[in-house]
Amino acid sequence: xxxxxxxxxxxxxxxxxxxxxxxxxxxxxTFAAFLALVVFNMAVTPNFLSWQTLNVNLTQVATIVIxxxxxTLVIATGGIDLSVGSLMAIAGALAxxxxxxxxxxxxxxxxxxxxxxxxxxxxxxxxxxxxxxxxTRFSIQPIIATxxxxxxxxxxxxxxTNGNLQVFKNEGFQFIAMGRIAxxxxxxxxxxxxxxxxxALVRYTxxxxxxxxxxxxxxxxxxxxxxxxxxxxxxxxxxxxxxxLAGLVVVARNSASDANLVGLGMExxxxxxxxxxxxxxxxxxxxxxxxxxxxxxxQLVRYTLLANGVPDAAALIVKAGLIVLAVFIQxxxxxx
Amino acid sequence: MHTLFRPFAIKSSxxxxxxxxxxxxxxxILFGALRYxxxxxxYNILSFLRYNSMFALIALGxAFVIITGGIDLSVGGTAAMAxxxxxxxxxxxxxAGLLAGMAAGFAVGALNAFIITKMRIQxxxxxxxxxxxxxxxxLLLADNQSVSVSYDSGFTVIGQDDFLGFPIPAxxxxxxxxxxxxxxxxxxxxxxxxxxxxxxxTAGLMGLKVERTLAAVYLASGTLAGLAGVILAAQFGAGxxxxxxxxxxxxxxxxxxxxxxxxxxxxxxxxTLAGALLLAMVFNILNFENGLGWIxxxxxxxxxxxxxxxxxxxxxxxxxxxRRKTA
Numbered sequence: 001x002x003x004x005x006x007x008x009x010x011x012x013x014x015x016x017x018x019x020x021x022x023x024x025x026x027x028x029x030t031f032a033a034f035l036a037l038v039v040f041n042m043a044v045t046p047n048f049l050s051w052q053t054l055n056v057n058l059t060q061v062a063t064i065v066i067x068x069x070x071x072t073l074v075i076a077t078g079g080i081d082l083s084v085g086s087l088m089a090i091a092g093a094l095a096x097x098x099x100x101x102x103x104x105x106x107x108x109x110x111x112x113x114x115x116x117x118x119x120x121x122x123x124x125x126x127x128x129x130x131x132x133x134x135x136t137r138f139s140i141q142p143i144i145a146t147x148x149x150x151x152x153x154x155x156x157x158x159x160x161t162n163g164n165l166q167v168f169k170n171e172g173f174q175f176i177a178m179g180r181i182a183x184x185x186x187x188x189x190x191x192x193x194x195x196x197x198x199x200a201l202v203r204y205t206x207x208x209x210x211x212x213x214x215x216x217x218x219x220x221x222x223x224x225x226x227x228x229x230x231x232x233x234x235x236x237x238x239x240x241x242x243x244x245l246a247g248l249v250v251v252a253r254n255s256a257s258d259a260n261l262v263g264l265g266m267e268x269x270x271x272x273x274x275x276x277x278x279x280x281x282x283x284x285x286x287x288x289x290x291x292x293x294x295x296x297x298x299q300l301v302r303y304t305l306l307a308n309g310v311p312d313a314a315a316l317i318v319k320a321g322l323i324v325l326a327v328f329i330q331x332x333x334x335x336x
Numbered sequence: 337m338h339t340l341f342r343p344f345a346i347k348s349s350x351x352x353x354x355x356x357x358x359x360x361x362x363x364x365i366l367f368g369a370l371r372y373x374x375x376x377x378x379y380n381i382l383s384f385l386r387y388n389s390m391f392a393l394i395a396l397g398x399a400f401v402i403i404t405g406g407i408d409l410s411v412g413g414t415a416a417m418a419x420x421x422x423x424x425x426x427x428x429x430x431x432a433g434l435l436a437g438m439a440a441g442f443a444v445g446a447l448n449a450f451i452i453t454k455m456r457i458q459x460x461x462x463x464x465x466x467x468x469x470x471x472x473x474x475l476l477l478a479d480n481q482s483v484s485v486s487y488d489s490g491f492t493v494i495g496q497d498d499f500l501g502f503p504i505p506a507x508x509x510x511x512x513x514x515x516x517x518x519x520x521x522x523x524x525x526x527x528x529x530x531x532x533x534x535x536x537x538t539a540g541l542m543g544l545k546v547e548r549t550l551a552a553v554y555l556a557s558g559t560l561a562g563l564a565g566v567i568l569a570a571q572f573g574a575g576x577x578x579x580x581x582x583x584x585x586x587x588x589x590x591x592x593x594x595x596x597x598x599x600x601x602x603x604x605x606x607x608t609l610a611g612a613l614l615l616a617m618v619f620n621i622l623n624f625e626n627g628l629g630w631i632x633x634x635x636x637x638x639x640x641x642x643x644x645x646x647x648x649x650x651x652x653x654x655x656x657x658x659r660r661k662t663a
Contacts, residue, residue, distance in 0.1 A: 080460075134647075138654040141598055143407070143460065144588075148650070151585060152643020158636035268464065281461055313480065316472030320465040328455050 022332040029329055030277055030293045037300040045307045053303075055185065059177075059253070061299040062191040063088075063246040065292055067266055068273040069198045070239030072291045075274050076202075077232055078215040078283030079135060079142035081239045084270055086153025087127055088247030088263025091120035093157040095248050096166040096257050099173055113172040121244040127153065128240015132233035146236075150267070157259035166257040177252035187249050194242065199288040208286075211235060215283025272298055272319065276326040280334065298322070353595030353656060354607035361614045364621060372624040380620070382503055386495075386571065388616040389505035390415070390564040392609060394583055395590035396509075396516050397557030399608040402591050403520075404553050405533045405600025406452070406459035411561040411587060412580035413467040414444045417474030418565025423483040423575030426491035433491045434566050441562015442555060444470050449551035459554075467584070474577040483575035495570030505567045512560065517605040529553060533600025589642070590615055593649045618645060 025032075041048040067084050074081045097103060098116040106112040127149055134145035171178075179186040202208040210231045213221040222228050243263070251257040271281075277294025279287045301322060305315045368375040394411045401408045422437030444466055451462040477483075485491050497504055520526035528549045531539040540546045564583075569575045588598075594611030596603035619638060626633060 140650050140654050148643050148647045152640045155636050155639030313472045313475030316468045320469035323465040327457050
């Protein structure tokens with residue numbers, strides 16, 4: 001949506017109170033919403049301040065954060081990745097097949113579990129690379145390029161497993177979801193590590209800067225010698241690999257892998273987390289902390305409504321309003 | 337560009353793509369007719385048309401949206417909600433069910449139009465949100481289960497009966513396509529749609545009412561999705577709040593296969609219909625092939641094949657685009 005606008009020069013300090021409000025809301029809105037939700041729940045929801053509530057919310061938000069981190073990088077380059085849920089299903093289908101010996105007999109369980117971690121993530125990363133190739137080599141718009149695997153990816157997972165539920169019990173593999181590191185659930189540790197790595201990547205590395213530059217102005221980035229294609233391939237590959245990892249967490253948590261369900265609708269949750277977190281969907285910005293907060297806000301809204309007996313369907317409507325409101329405030333704040 | 341005056345000669349890669357999809361469609365029909373005994377049987381043809389009219393209607397609205405350079409992800413959720421609304425109103429009168437379903441679609445279209453033109457939020461994110469809202473509303477209205485339609489008011493006729501030997505849904509889709517073709521090719525409104533897709537800012541400077549045209553396009557897409565929901569409810573005898581998942585993608589794929597560029601500014605109504613029929617025909621042929629017993633592909637292969645098909649089409653489109661640029 002382009003509009004013809006003549007940017008009015010605004011002397012500093014002469015901002016109208018309305019635009020200052022939007023600027024404030026744009027910067028601190030997500031955090032304020034998060035705090036408001038916590039305070040609201042403390043007042044209204046019974047047993048909100050308990051370890052169990054914290055545990056439930058943290059473990060549910062972990063996979064959204066992991067996927068949304070990759071999504072933030074893709075969106076920062078001006079792209080989008082619709083295939084994340086399908087790639088979760090593929091990785092989630094592959095892992096049990098490996099340690100249950102569907103491909104080759106398992107002689108050493110330790111090795112099999114290591115491969116069950118490694119191979120699905122690599123495969124999902126390669127599918128991400130495929131998305132990136134469609135975007136860079138063939139100049140296909142990201143929505144359509146990743147639509148291909150959104151449609152076909154879940155089908156691939158279903159064909160691999162013939163649509164059957166794979167039930168398993170494997171302590172080594174399930175450590176990623178059930179285990180605890182210093183008392184903290186392993187998936188939560190994983191979430192923190194990944195978000196921290198992505199934050200450092202954006203803030204302190206050359207490729208992080210290049211990602212922002214590509215999304216800000218692709219032509220200018222190319223002219224200044226930034227390898228635009230390689231940067232894009234990188235973000236789609238990372239998004240794919242992180243989706244694969246999230247798929248492993250989900251199946252490990254459920255002790256079962258259902259190719260029909262793993263990661264279903266995840267692209268929406270991830271995009272919503274990014275949007276609510278304040279990363280512009282037009283690219284040129286990557287607010288990892290915002291994305292984490294955005295994911296927490298979405299999870300808390302869902303929890304608040306469920307815990308207070310509001311039907312799941314109404315939660316969908318609230319989520320829709322939240323996305324529109326967040327993007328609207330962000331855009332208004334950005335103009336000033 | 338080539339969009340204002342379109343002579344019969346092939347002038348652009350877009351025309352080539354459109355010719356391609358029509359040839360491919362005839363090729364598939366010929367293949368099916370020669371290979372399977374009952375492919376051209378009245379039963380297969382009629383049930384094919386009856387079932388796929390819903391998708392054709394949604395693809396038509398999507399074509400208009402995409403020609404303006406936008407996208408409408410809410411159509412599947414809208415159809416699901418409209419099917420519930422239509423089912424709830426069907427005991428009153430068959431026309432009440434029909435109108436209520438279309439009104440539900442119109443309402444979602446109006447919401448899309450407001451968010452996109454007034455709040456200036458990208459169509460992608462706006463319609464993503466309204467998709468969630470439409471599903472939520474449908475589930476709330478239906479109390480999370482399918483809602484049976486009335487069999488006494490004649491509502492099911494809309495989805496199940498024939499008129500002059502052809503299914504009524506097919507007549508509805510045909511009428512919508514003729515109307516769509518008239519608007520896009522013969523009326524000033526169609527040229528406005530194309531001009532906005534070519535460049536919104538330029539169209540605004542030329543004095544075109546950009547906001548109003550964009551609003552009209554999303555209203556049309558919503559209403560057509562509502563109509564598809566009515567047909568869904570009438571055909572299967574129930575409003576189905578969880579149906580419609582992935583319909584938006586099927587519609588986008590149909591439009592793309594029909595040679596319409598997703599960047600907007602060009603497109604054709606006829607080729608969109610051919611694209612929708614072509615995608616549907618792939619599954620029809622797959623079913624027949626399974627019936628022959630040479631291969632046995634599970635239903636899961638359908639989405640893999642659908643994705644592969646989309647892949648081939650977008651790569652061909654990209655090749656045509658680059659050739660046009662270098663030529």
